[in-house]
Amino acid sequence: MTLEILTSDLLAPLRHGFFTRKGGASSGVFSGLNCGRGSSDQTEAVLINRARVAGAMGAEPDALVSLNQVHSADVITAESARDAAPDADAVVTATPGLVLAILTADCQPVLFADHKAGVIGAAHAGWRGALDGVLENTLQAMETLGAHRDDTVAVIGPSISQAAYEVGPEFFDNFMTEDPENSRFFAGGGGDRMMFDLPAFGLHRLRQAGIGQAQWTRHCTYSDPARFFSYRRSVHAGEADYGRLIATIRL
Known part of the structure; x- marks a missing residue:
């Protein structure tokens, strides 16, 4: 099955993509393109999936720069691919050929680019990371590589x-x-419950930080099981584990 890759005009012509679950080698609750090495999926299937993603980005699998995401506001700068995934929730680079990769399953995957400066970034922004400043920290890390936030776009x-x-x-x-x-x-929700707008909060934080442009693709992970993995949906369904979506960008 062909991979399904969502893209944005804001990030074009850079190679990038928010991959759906379609076109992968995994089965069961992970059916499709599960790229989570931390899941209980078969290791071989995950490696096949990640290789397909790398291929779609015009790169070898070892060019994928991954993180051990811990819901922090920490950002690393990547100058080369590395075997060990550091604890962080965002990564930036000005090195051509590296493929920055973020895994999500309800949290926000955010891809950044300053086309003029040749600097890109990728962030995992759940509610905790977004509240603690991971999006702002990504912009700051990009600036240390020569980016300007008013020239930077994020999706x-x-x-x-x-x-x-x-x-x-x-x-x-x-x-x-x-x-x-x-x-x-x-x-308002039922009783003492409320409904939180995570993407609106992410857009607010980006715009408040002075970014040039920011947008949400307007795809809900929870409500579209055929295309997206969702941690919350898996909990409601009583499933033992869940797949992870991948978002990537490269210079």
């Missing part, structure tokens, strides 16, 4: 939408403690 890929993201009062309090105006990203 948020498939993420869980507000209609599917029910949260409790403790979650809400985390955002109110930082800024009472964050209440705009919450809508």
